[in-house]
Amino acid sequence: MAFVWISPLCATSGTAITIDIIGVPAIGADPRKTWTSTGADRSSLFLGDALHEEIPSARILLYDHLKPEERQLEVKELSDPGHKATAKAFASVEEEIAQYGTEEWANRLLEAVRGERSSQKAEKTPILFVCHSTGGIIVKRAITKRVMEGVVDIGAECLGVAFFATPHRGSSVLSEPEYVQAVQKSLGLKWEMSEHLRQEFSLQNRDLEILDYRFGPAALGMKIWSLVETHDTQLEVLSTSDVGGESLTRVDLSLVDVRSAVLSTTDVPVEEEDVIRVSATHVGIPRFANDDKVRRRYLKDLASFVQHFSAQEREAHHQLASSIMNDIHIDVHQFYEFSQPGEQDKAPLKVWSESPTLRTFLEEGPAQCLGRRMRTQVEEPDKSVRPKSSMEIRRSTEPVAPTIVVAPPTELPEAIPPRDDGTSLSAPPPEKLANIHTRRPSLTPRYTTEPIASNGHLAPQAAPQPLKDDEYRDIDGVRRPQKPPTFQLPSMNRDRFRWIHVPYTHAGWVPLVLMTVSKERDNLNLHKKLLVDKIWMSQHNRSRHASPHARFVRPSCQGLFPKELSQSHSNMQRSHSSATSEVQLVLYLPYLHWDTFKHLNMRAEVIQKRRMQDHARPVDRAIASGNSMESKLIWQYLTSNRPIHCRRTLDQYGYPSLRDTSVRDGDQILYKRTRPPRPEKELYESPLEHITGILQANRFPAGQHASIGTNDDASKVLMVDQLWLWVVDQQTVVTFAAPKEKDDIDTPLELGDLRSNIYRDVNGDYARQCDDCFDFAALVVFHAVKALLDITDDDSLQVFRIFEEYISVLTEQQTKSFKEFRDNHRNTNSRNLDVHRLPKYVDNKKDLDALLELRDIEDELGSIGKLFKDQHRSITDMLKHYHEINAKYEQGLNGTELLKEIKETIDGYQEQLDAMLKSAQTAHKAFIDLLDMKQKQANVVEAHLTREQTEVAADQSRSVMIFTIFTIIFLPLSFFASVFGINAREWSGTDSNLSLRTIFVYMGTISLGFIIVALLAAFNRFTRRIMRYLWRIIAYPFSGCFGYGLSCILGCIVDFYIYRNARQKAHASRRLSTAAVLETDIV
Template sequence: MSIHAAANGQLGLREQTAFDIIAIPAIGVRNACETWRRPPKGEGPYNFIWSGMKTPRIFFFEFDQYKQPEVTGDYGITEWAKKLLEALRKCKEITNRDLHFAAHSTGGLVLKRALVTAMEHALRESSGNPAELALSAEDGNTYTSIVEHCHSIAFFGTPHYSSTALSDGACAESISHELDIPIPYGPRLRKQLRNTENLDWMVEFSRQFAPLTLHLLKIWSFYETLETPLRVKIKPEKSPTMTETTLWTQIVDKRSATLADEYYYVGCEEVIPVGATHAGLPTFDNGKDKCRLDGYRDSLNRIMKDADFENRGYDMLARTIHVECHQFHKSLANVSRNSIKILSASPNPTLSQVFQQGPGHFVELRRTKALAPLADASNELNSQPYANAKIPSPIQQSDVQLPMSPSNTTASASPCIESGEEESTRTTIQENLLASSSNGEVGLGTVAETEGSEGLLNFYRVPEHDQYTFRWIHVPSNVMHWAEKVLRRIEMEIADSSWQEILEDAAIQRDDRTAPTPEDSVWNTEHSDESSIINDILENPLACPAGPSLAVGARVVAKEENITPECVLSEVLHNPPRIAQVLQKGQIGTQKDRVKLADLGPLIEDARERISMVKAAHTLPRTASPKTTWVTLNRAVIQERRTPSITSTLLKPIYWNFKQKRAGHGRPHGRYMCPSFQLFYPRDSMDEDRADIDPKFSPINILQAYLYFPYLHWDTFGAAKARNRLLKDIGSTDRSDKYRKRLFKTASDEEKIIWQYGYDPSELFLHPRRTLDQYGYSDLESTETRDADQVIFRWAKHVYRKRRSAVEPQAETQKSQHQREVDLDADDSSQEPKAVSPISNQTTGEESLPSEVTDNFKVLMVDQLWSWIVDDKNVVTFFPRKDDAVHSEHSCKYTCSVSDCGREQRTSEADLRDAIYFDLNGDNIFQFTHKTQCNDCLDFMASAVWHATTLFLDADKPDNPVAKDLRVLRIFSESLCSVMDECTKAFSDFKATQDGVWNSIRGKKNSHSMKELEDAIKQLCNSRDLACLINVRDIKDELKILTKLFSEQTSVIDTMVKVYIEVDERSWNKIQHGRAIGWLEEAKEKIANHQDQVDKMKNDCDELCESYRKLLDMKQKEASVVEAACARVSSDMATRQNYAMMTFTVVTVLFLPLSFFTSLFGMNVREWSKSEHQESLRAVMVLSGAVSAGIIVLALGAAFWTFWTPWILRRPSNRRDEA
């Protein structure tokens, strides 16, 4: 096996390249270059499909050993994958280089198997068990570097889900001819191609490969659209002879060539048809499908250019965002007020810490920290003599800090104790400590009176593990990537906990699952002797399901005990309980400072398989043979692989990826989860006769559920504007490392999350906070205009102007008379017009307010509550916090560090997290009893829905008052009343204007009456009425959006109530949920009340719109009547003017000839005077005619100068061009 570079002229080894391409042909191809060459060999100059790209180098993988017949028959996909990995590790030219793999046909299966193997080895390397995995001297790459530097893959007709043509022996000869394979595929390879999903007994090969796709930026899956002619032999039923015929078929169809299916979603995959046969796919039918080829090359260049920067911000961001972990527990029977309902992790761990160690670790760390001072005090008390004993002082808040709650305060000093009672008091203290310790309760040190005595200690009590009920994990952002990672981390924590219990439990019980059926137990070994089995495990571990873990573990144990791995495996086969120690040494792990989402899948599978093998080993008798032991272990692994994981249903694409709705414009605000609730029932508790229930079952036989719930919230206009600007520019933002560092130093947490997860190649996107209009019109590409015209935003501007206008006159009256005179003189002397204040009422239009004012105004937002019940002990919530970096006074920052935990925590008004937390963990004295003490995860989910529904709109609650500028329905009502008042005034003004118009028309016709008529006509202008109509329509539009929100909330709550009732009736849970159902019914009732108010306002809007339409119509008709009246008046005046002009015309006609002749005969010319020294009449006429003609020409020229000027000034060349 070898990897060689193309020639220098064909994208081979050369300088100044950005990434490398590893091209893998189909298994057994004679010459790898020929697969990607165009045109084919012997047809002139050639190149490859990557020719023309300046940045990559290309390497070809050759199946050198395929030409040997003995290798061809024995090798399968796994053996070729080993050869590919070996070649990649030894190829020093690709060390620390970004890689793009291109694989054709069966070569794609070899690549997938190689990457799965490399990932498993990489995890074993990072777990600290590098036995037999270290690089040799000639190796240049590690398994980890191969996986991490692989950024994209192109599959050309890869049969991910088998292929009839490739696996059928009748087509073997034709397939080898089409693909230029010297020897047809053997029986073993064809058998694997017949069932690729069960390759190496992995049961679901796609499930093993799916985590790797989360690392990748892009996957191209090309499939053929043209059929390939295959010559096959046929034999008629009644004829003894055989003949040949041509079978036209697609060797790998679209379904098999597509990596994703209904169970495994691959967000980065793009499925592309190519007009070519199976053999012509790698060359795009010799370059004829140029459109697909150019698209692939351009996309590859762009993806690999960004590959260097995409993954760098994840670790930094995970170390910034904090997660809340709260452990609920049962209330203690003998404690009423001082019971702790929630044990919270303190300080809150970061996402990175939770991914690395799990949420349970930090809850226990909090408990251990709280108990440590008490343990020291108890030891000191017991170690001292009674005569010298001193009562320990109460533990101060700085020493032991209980969960963030107003009730968690401790006494500042201990009570005084008389000397005569000292010894008896010490005895009572010790008895209380011992009694608490024996009951699993430890006092944390506050003093209070108890019955029958004074000054005795009463304790805050910390529960033991058997009192735990469930745990709440909360992440303050709607990031799908984090959601999936947290759920898988909880599953991994459950698996690790089960593994630790197995290691600690000496007597492991028999597995309660159903025994494997004969179909499940098809695995067997060809070897019966012990040495052959051990040799098979060490030499070929990938060929058997239980091999990899045992092989690595045996080598590690052998190195520690200074024995051979064969001895370790021999002991395991003869003493099966020994397998737990070996598997513990061979378990895979992750890097100490980072846990990737793609790593969690293999880690969980490894833990589950280890547990299944240990359980199976303890069911074997001590007399079991090595073969029986080996077969049992492998069958246990296969059975476990066929068993769904805990999160397999919750993260199933139909309930997770496909629930995400995306708008066609592709903007982030168009993404949201479809509001829904789904409970997954225990399979064993479902009756067969219950056909009315949708059979959605839980894989762990425990109730599971998911909830996607929209709810109303708020934000400042400045924060919403900045967020929308960043979301708009996310595609064009500079994603370089320099920009990332600058952003992560100055930006808020929300801006960092938007930059990092606004675009995600795996399509596990961030769902940003959306304004009300972005929620209602998610398909609208831009809602900037609508966001800046929200009802509560306009109301805030109106209130601001009103308050400023009330303040300014008061300030004016405080001025001295002298100062006012100076101001007036200055105003009179100034020739410039005075600027109008932004809040002035001197203009009819509204002046714009400065941004520093409007940025603090509120706007409505619609956020999403995501919640999952993973099992009966874990509930997870994701919803955003209001984080405004520009206006920190409105920030909601409840994350804390080690130094400031519990101190100076600013909370946001109407915040969902605060409402849930302080309701469930507040002071018992002030709590409403119907909302406290959630007994299980279903109760908690109902409580979260109750708060999300009632938090914002229920503004009159005495325990949670809402600011005036956030009382949404009241603001809508006030805005509507203002428009109603404007409408009333508009009708009154219209009546007054109408009277004025008719009075002017009926009055005396003169210039004054015409001026009055013009003023009255101006009052008929409908611009203000049109503005009010638009205002009413905006209010109605936002009320419709609220109706949509209420409808979705009601639908989800109805489903929850129905399911909760069903759970109680069928006794699927030990706890009844009557209170939770009551909370949901109460939330539904409040939504109905809000909806009634909204419906009433919508009806008022309809009436107002109709009134304004009528008013505008009447004004239009009145304007038409006035226009007709004015036209009649104008006509009368024109008639009178015509009479006057006719008189002037008659006079002119009569006197014009007389004037002409009088002037003519009055001239002193020779003809009239008979004097020789006078000019002749002819000379006078010529002179006067010439002068008149000149004056006329000049006058006409001046009159038409504007018409001739453009033509005269135009260039002669332009005039010629026009001609």
């Protein structure tokens, strides 16, 4: 293997190299001829000058799968003396090459790439692979190779991959023997494809499917181009006919089908894949033969991608993806029988747990993870610390278990590999336990107990019977040393089932986790049946507004039964049959949970930031360096093809079609009832808020106000989370559920946490009986339904009690309002109505506040009721499947009883909710009646005020009329008196006085001017502004004390005059009834 050509243009032009573009041909094909048009020189090379014109800073390398000496091998002519030696060498190398599979070819590629980049000291230079045909499979294997310590991972430096007609899911032409020679001739292979290699490219190949699942997470953040051939390739094959004889026949076939050339599938979605159809054959597609338009478009797209690339952004994005894969832990719990000698028939179940990272789980599988921990405990038996499971956390108040010395068993497998029959750690179905194990296996000297029958719940403990002291004494009466008790590790013949829990509801991880289990069981159909469209993708809800809260899986429960059972029960409608002889179960269930208002706002802020950009790059530094794994997952997977399902509030669950529910979320009853009280100096907006504040203050101990402050760390909101559950087979249960983020305050994290509740139940001193996977699945549903509503440790999380208290407060407020309304109108009629007490008669602000609160309560109770209906429907369907499982397989017997109890629990919740809803509706109706009476009283007050206003207006009219009459009478008298009192020339006889004509001219002109200016100032806004500006200009020189004061006084007079005119004009145009309503403060 070697690079046969490296572009020298960067070195000659002096341009700094920013990216390495590596061309990988088909296995055995010539690296130059693959990318060069027929009959053209090197200038026509696709990965040559044409690419350098678009990306001048790229270094282009052409890779050859064969070593130089292998490529140069040729068989000399028969007449040549060296023919025999060359033929022998050629055949020897061909035989050696024939043993290679895609794994060996990938190792060769990795060795060549690392060697070349190391020699150029370019280990950190980004890489972009351009591969053709089978070379694409080699690139996928190289990228998914696990990195050794101290070696740079090329997958971390890979920006993208261009697949030219790559058979991701195999090819019949490449795998069938009749096309071997034709494929060799068409692709220009050095040797024919070996049988080993052809088997790896066969259709429905298990290794290719597993490679797709591994490449999916590795390709996160990469740009993928899938170029598909659209023309058939002409092949010459040797054919026979019924007549007899052999002949060469030309057939036109597509070497790689379109469905195989596209990387993304329903099971393994790829984030950024562009599918490009090229009008070319399989051989001509890497040269873009006869399709120059697509070629130019692809080059521009590639150049644009490289130019907008940022090494820092790529590094930050890769660190974020690595942090997610390495920091998220998957819980793997092995349930096995724990028995002491002589107690095989009474063996209780014990849990052996391990928490590998997501990357480790996907690479090794659950059995390898459990086996590694078991080997670790056996290899270190002298440790003084008892090995703890991943989830076993005791509080400081709980007793600490004594030290356990783990004794190595006589026969312990190196790992826990899958069995040949497709099962792992499995044993023949054990006999059903007579009772629930009421205690963990004792770690002190044993006591013998008698089994007590149970109905599937807690069983009473039998009285302990200590062993006789004589049993530990020899014949001389000397006390013998007792044998220390030992802890029994899991073994293959005592395995019952496994529980695999993934802590986040990310749809992209579902096929990866289920495929890991199927691969370990050596039956890939296990997860394929569970992920068919009708069971998985068609159950996903999406809204047109594309808000994350509208993304969820619809509640349902579906059973997949074996074909023979499906045929015998034809009356049961089932879309699919099970992939094995066992029953498979799928359940999607919403359940009630809680969160703090602080985390709700943080989640909304992260979602808002992430939705502002189309892709995860660039990564927000605060999120990447933060401790919130939920924020990292939202940033990484929010807009992916298989996105993460974020936690939803109660209103987001009840109204998924709403684009934004932030206002409704901030108005939740639980939030308003658990938020810290406001400071005493703050004024309350309404009497109802004052009452609520007093009640909240009583809920917090004295001195706590200072520690809480005004933040929302202690405030809580109702959430609706999702539970995804799959019973893959009789040995494996897989669950997905979103955890609650950790708090900085002293609130126990495990309150309402589904995972912790389940583990405490199955691993506690008093555990429910789970004989098989179906019993455990029912137990998971049991805890999901009761996750929040059965909490008694925290008063702020007793949801029903909080609703009942608040409804009682509002009902009391309603009674008080009725009494106040009655008292205000006891001795009041329309004649003695006190105007000063009018606001009390018709004030309805606090009643409207209470009415809105009741509306919120009814709305939230309705959403909770919808949740109960969804749960009841899903559990009813689940119970129907359990009845069939009980009858046919005698499994899930305890689970059936548990499901019946769950249904009764939900019915009890529903009755309690209906009672609260009825009380809220009764108070709601009462407030509406009260508001109606107050409105009627307001109408009475309005009529009374209208009558009074009418009387006042009549009196004013009479006064104006009298004044007008007197004015009309005395105006002529005063005018003539003034005229005859003028010292005019005509009256005085003095020539120096003005004449009457001159006096009248002055009087008329000046009066007319003042009248016009006054009218303009009164009725024209523009004139008023001009007068104000002129006054400021005139008053500016007099800015001294006297002048400034005088100007202020005159300005105030002018402003008051203007304001009074405006008020009179508005008052005159306003209806009297509206004024009356405003005076009485009706809201």
